Amino acid sequence: MKIAVIGTGYVGLVTGTCLAESGNNVICMDIDERKIALLKSGIVPIYEPGLEELIKRNTSHGRLSFTTDMAKAVMMSDFIFIAVGTPPGEDGSADLKYVTGAARKIGKYMNGYKVVINKSTVPVGTADKVRAAIKSKTHYKFDVVSNPEFLKEGAAIEDFLKPDRVVIGVDNSRAAALMEDLYTPLLRKGDRILIMDIRSAEMTKYASNAMLATKISFINEISSICASLDADIDSVRKGMGYDRRIGFEFLFPGVGYGGSCFPKDVKALVRTAKEHGVDAKVLKSVEAVNEQQKNLLSTMILQHFSRGAGKSRNSRSPLAGKTIAVWGLSFKPKTDDMREAPSVVIIENLLRAGAAVNVHDPVAMQEARKFFKNKIKYLHVDYDAIKGADALAVVTEWSEFRTPDFRKIKRLMNRPVIFDGRNIYNKVELRKLGFIYYGIGRN
Numbered sequence: 001m002k003i004a005v006i007g008t009g010y011v012g013l014v015t016g017t018c019l020a021e022s023g024n025n026v027i028c029m030d031i032d033e034r035k036i037a038l039l040k041s042g043i044v045p046i047y048e049p050g051l052e053e054l055i056k057r058n059t060s061h062g063r064l065s066f067t068t069d070m071a072k073a074v075m076m077s078d079f080i081f082i083a084v085g086t087p088p089g090e091d092g093s094a095d096l097k098y099v100t101g102a103a104r105k106i107g108k109y110m111n112g113y114k115v116v117i118n119k120s121t122v123p124v125g126t127a128d129k130v131r132a133a134i135k136s137k138t139h140y141k142f143d144v145v146s147n148p149e150f151l152k153e154g155a156a157i158e159d160f161l162k163p164d165r166v167v168i169g170v171d172n173s174r175a176a177a178l179m180e181d182l183y184t185p186l187l188r189k190g191d192r193i194l195i196m197d198i199r200s201a202e203m204t205k206y207a208s209n210a211m212l213a214t215k216i217s218f219i220n221e222i223s224s225i226c227a228s229l230d231a232d233i234d235s236v237r238k239g240m241g242y243d244r245r246i247g248f249e250f251l252f253p254g255v256g257y258g259g260s261c262f263p264k265d266v267k268a269l270v271r272t273a274k275e276h277g278v279d280a281k282v283l284k285s286v287e288a289v290n291e292q293q294k295n296l297l298s299t300m301i302l303q304h305f306s307r308g309a310g311k312s313r314n315s316r317s318p319l320a321g322k323t324i325a326v327w328g329l330s331f332k333p334k335t336d337d338m339r340e341a342p343s344v345v346i347i348e349n350l351l352r353a354g355a356a357v358n359v360h361d362p363v364a365m366q367e368a369r370k371f372f373k374n375k376i377k378y379l380h381v382d383y384d385a386i387k388g389a390d391a392l393a394v395v396t397e398w399s400e401f402r403t404p405d406f407r408k409i410k411r412l413m414n415r416p417v418i419f420d421g422r423n424i425y426n427k428v429e430l431r432k433l434g435f436i437y438y439g440i441g442r443n
């Protein structure tokens with residue numbers, strides 16, 4: 001099949017590459033000339049495990065190409081995916097200017113029947129706007145389909161090639177049949193290709209992300225209650241998770257959710273609900289708990305140094321003159337994505353309180369420079385970041401941080417204090433080794 005993907009970001013690039021991998025001819029289009037130039041020269045502008053290899057294979061076999069030329073992309077293709085960004089507007093609603101802008105261009109260059117598939121996360125009713133934008137520019141027939149994407153950054157290839165389910169919103173059987181043909185190679189039994197009406201498909205994406213964000217805020221709130229009651233969240237989490245109705249997924253306390261999806265999608269759903277007369281009380285609380293959680297680790301650090309251990313008598317802020325090492329910057333492991341990352345809030349709070357901050361992340365340091373410029377020190381070796389530090393804060397649970405040499409850490413640090421924002425360490429072992437240890441909701 002001949003496919004164009006408009007927007008070559010995390011979702012568009014993975015979608016295009018994986019569809020090429022399953023035998024289609026794919027052209028990925030973006031207005032960002034730098035991004036397309038990099039891709040044409042074999043450089044992948046984002047970090048996603050396994051992606052570079054797949055791009056290489058499919059470009060060398062001639063199934064995958066890149067362009068900034070919208071006319072070429074549209075004219076060559078029968079299926080056109082829209083995978084552009086839908087960032088939050090000032091009022092929290094999804095800003096659809098990139099989606100409708102792309103739709104108008106698609107309409108302008110149409111040269112026959114096309115299936116236009118919306119993969120971006122968009123509020124219910126957007127398909128109608130996309131249809132109107134295309135129709136204003138063409139007299140050719142076309143169908144608009146909603147096909148929200150559920151991939152996780154860091155495991156995006158696996159998620160796309162072996163999806164739990166594929167949600168397809170259509171308003172006629174021709175579009176349904178074409179979409180089933182497109183996805184059947186990924187889900188051979190076809191039982192998890194869910195055909196539904198367009199508005200339900202658009203809503204499914206928001207409902208799914210809102211549920212996952214709710215689980216995270218829920219367990220974070222429970223962890224705060226545990227901390228204040230001297231109960232242990234690890235035990236509580238296990239006690240809950242073995243109940244099959246609850247399960248373990250997304251029940252890990254931490255420093256709050258981030259990334260390009262949960263924060264913006266929860267906000268957008270609250271906004272959409274409000275516009276239609278529904279006060280989304282649960283989702284508003286999910287957001288509020290998350291904001292609070294992003295500030296928790298820096299508050300714990302400030303409180304620790306205020307309590308006297310290592311308090312500097314002459315300075316106003318207990319963190320003045322202190323160096324805090326931060327391990328992990330991306331919003332989760334296996335990605336370089338820093339959008340809405342809790343590390344940004346934590347580090348800004350620490351800097352504001354007068355601390356010096358040394359950071360290390362396996363892949364996100366370049367992205368991090370866009371946020372912190374030269375206000376912090378970037379260390380390319382994890383242990384270098386903790387040399388002379390008064391505390392270590394673990395913010396992202398990269399696997400390389402899970403079993404470090406604690407004796408070496410203790411030798412290198414100015415004071416052996418660890419703030420474990422992801423509860424990845426054994427608190428008993430660390431205390432035995434002489435560390436002062438803080439976790440999230442651990443007694």
Ligand code: NAD
Nearest residue numbers: 007008009010011030031032084085086098102120121149
């Ligand atoms: P992104 O910011 O990484 O990529 C968007 C790309 O679209 C950019 O490269 C931009 O230059 C390009 N673009 C903007 N306007 C364009 C136009 N008119 N023509 C061509 N290209 C254009 O965004 P992303 O993370 O890939 O997300 C895309 C959509 O998918 C969003 O709606 C997001 O909510 C949704 N989504 C994201 C994820 C994720 O994990 N990142 C997962 C599921 C769904």
